[in-house]
Amino acid sequence: MSDKPFIEIDHVTFGYDSRRTILNDLSLTFARGKVTAVLGGSGCGKTTLLRLIGGVHAANSGRVVFDGEVVDVHDKSQLYRLRRRLGMLFQFGALFTDLNVFDNVAFPLREMTDLPEALVRDIVLMKLNAVGLRGAAHLKISEVSGGMARRVALARAIALDPELIMYDEPFAGLDLVSMGVAAKLIRTLTDVTGATTLLISHDVPQCMAISDWVVLMATGGRVVAQGTPAELMASTEPEVRQFVRGEPDGPVKFHYPARPVAQDFGLEAAP
Amino acid sequence: MNFLQMLGRRALDVLASWGRGALFFIDLLRAVPAALARPGLVIAQVHAIGNRSLVIILASGMAVGFVLALQLYNTLTTFGAAESLGLVVNLSLVRELGPVVTALLFAGRAGTSLTAEIGLMKAGEQISAMELMAIDPKARVLAPRFLGGIISMPLLAALFSAIGILGAYVVAVLLIGIDAGNFWSIQQNGVDVWRDVGNGVVKSAVFGVICTAVALYQGYETEATPEGVAYATTRTVVTASLGVLAMDFILTALMFSTP
Numbered sequence: 001m002s003d004k005p006f007i008e009i010d011h012v013t014f015g016y017d018s019r020r021t022i023l024n025d026l027s028l029t030f031a032r033g034k035v036t037a038v039l040g041g042s043g044c045g046k047t048t049l050l051r052l053i054g055g056v057h058a059a060n061s062g063r064v065v066f067d068g069e070v071v072d073v074h075d076k077s078q079l080y081r082l083r084r085r086l087g088m089l090f091q092f093g094a095l096f097t098d099l100n101v102f103d104n105v106a107f108p109l110r111e112m113t114d115l116p117e118a119l120v121r122d123i124v125l126m127k128l129n130a131v132g133l134r135g136a137a138h139l140k141i142s143e144v145s146g147g148m149a150r151r152v153a154l155a156r157a158i159a160l161d162p163e164l165i166m167y168d169e170p171f172a173g174l175d176l177v178s179m180g181v182a183a184k185l186i187r188t189l190t191d192v193t194g195a196t197t198l199l200i201s202h203d204v205p206q207c208m209a210i211s212d213w214v215v216l217m218a219t220g221g222r223v224v225a226q227g228t229p230a231e232l233m234a235s236t237e238p239e240v241r242q243f244v245r246g247e248p249d250g251p252v253k254f255h256y257p258a259r260p261v262a263q264d265f266g267l268e269a270a271p
Numbered sequence: 272m273n274f275l276q277m278l279g280r281r282a283l284d285v286l287a288s289w290g291r292g293a294l295f296f297i298d299l300l301r302a303v304p305a306a307l308a309r310p311g312l313v314i315a316q317v318h319a320i321g322n323r324s325l326v327i328i329l330a331s332g333m334a335v336g337f338v339l340a341l342q343l344y345n346t347l348t349t350f351g352a353a354e355s356l357g358l359v360v361n362l363s364l365v366r367e368l369g370p371v372v373t374a375l376l377f378a379g380r381a382g383t384s385l386t387a388e389i390g391l392m393k394a395g396e397q398i399s400a401m402e403l404m405a406i407d408p409k410a411r412v413l414a415p416r417f418l419g420g421i422i423s424m425p426l427l428a429a430l431f432s433a434i435g436i437l438g439a440y441v442v443a444v445l446l447i448g449i450d451a452g453n454f455w456s457i458q459q460n461g462v463d464v465w466r467d468v469g470n471g472v473v474k475s476a477v478f479g480v481i482c483t484a485v486a487l488y489q490g491y492e493t494e495a496t497p498e499g500v501a502y503a504t505t506r507t508v509v510t511a512s513l514g515v516l517a518m519d520f521i522l523t524a525l526m527f528s529t530p
Contacts, residue, residue: 054402054403056399056402056403079405080405080407081405083402083404083405084405086403088400088403090396090400091396092395092396094395094396094397094400095397096397096400097397107404108404108406111404111406111411112404112405112406
């Protein structure tokens with residue numbers, strides 16, 4: 001197995017419009033066959049990072065390197081070739097609501113391969129079995145809970161055994177049991193398939209438990225710190241300590257910049 | 272100066288939106304061969320778009336046939352031409368009312384449904400999911416619906432006209448008492464298959480392109496929020512209806528203005 005990183009983010013700057021830059025000169029690497037978690041508060045550009053890797057958006061400057069190839073969003077054939085090697089779990093599943101659980105997982109197999117239907121059936125049931133939902137294959141998407149939908153989406157993301165699996169907030173909105181099951185699944189899948197795993201979340205305990213490497217991001221796509229989970233947990237850096245311990249205030253302010261409270265509520269003393 | 276700037280910005284916005292629409296339409300046409308290679312997807316859409324519009328199309332066609340017969344009988348009797356009722360009803364429906372009213376109803380029934388479906392797929396990230404699976408959503412989702420709309424529209428328009436003529440028959444022959452033989456024979460002699468029926472079919476196919484392309488564009492370009500989808504469905508009805516009426520004038524001038 002090559003020592004070169006599977007994904008390389010090289011001095012990437014990106015904004016959805018010219019007024020607001022989401023990622024500013026970000027450089028990161030994601031090691032092959034490892035679970036890397038990118039932690040950070042809402043709006044710091046984590047999901048944008050995944051979209052850049054998937055070639056959904058083009059960086060304003062800098063480059064995204066996918067297993068040695070620079071991603072060029074204008075080269076559709078290259079983009080589709082690279083995308084065939086990745087699976088992505090969306091925050092809310094992004095399941096096809098007109099298809100049932102089985103057909104959702106079968107969708108990439110039917111669209112991207114010429115496998116006979118009997119083999120598709122076996123693969124789908126194996127994937128559903130891996131996420132504990134073989135018995136739910138016949139259910140409509142409207143009949144499954146949020147946690148189950150996330151697991152169906154996970155089964156769909158791994159249907160083609162991708163080399164890179166990207167998870168966007170896989171723990172958001174899950175109860176504790178489902179969260180533990182999801183975390184264990186992510187770790188197991190990486191160990192069994194050898195896929196490179198990129199995990200975007202703000203759930204510190206789960207990410208620390210299953211990741212090989214953790215990147216802590218702040219607003220503007222600034223990398224605050226990175227290291228093994230143990231290194232980050234032991235860090236004395238105030239910004240890292242605030243995030244991993246979930247403290248409401250510290251170097252990162254809880255409140256969005258605003259006028260003083262007294263001024264907004266008319267409580268200032270008369271001159 | 273401010274007014275001029277505002278005017279200029281507005282004009283540029285309109286031009287940019289036309290440009291986006293044109294590029295979308297070209298992309299849609301490029302995706303058509305991929306959809307043709309999978310007829311199952313197109314047939315499913317003909318069922319979804321066409322079959323589910325049948326009730327409103329047939330009910331409206333029947334009502335229009337009833338009213339046409341009543342109105343025309345009163346007017347034609349004044350000129351002693353009541354026996355030509357069947358022909359006038361037939362030509363009105365086949366040349367104009369069938370294609371146009373069907374297209375307007377289609378924009379309201381199937382067009383809004385297509386816009387909402389695509390818009391909600393976008394809001395639910397289903398379109399993004401497909402793109403990241405290396406599946407082109409234009410080829411997999413949009414092009415089959417586009418073809419389904421183009422195929423459905425002439426069929427629906429033909430049914431509209433047929434049921435309208437039957438409605439006129441009920442009123443004119445069964446209720447008013449016009450001679451049935453005369454009602455049918457004058458149509459047989461006066462209606463040309465290619466010039467009248469054929470041009471009506473061509474018209475409705477063009478209207479199918481307009482209504483379906485507008486509906487898909489509005490759904491695909493919608494802001495992924497409930498308000499965005501609501502505005503998009505409204506824009507579909509307004510834009511498609513105006514497009515149909517404008518194109519109807521142009522096509523009528525081209526098809527029927529020659530002596």
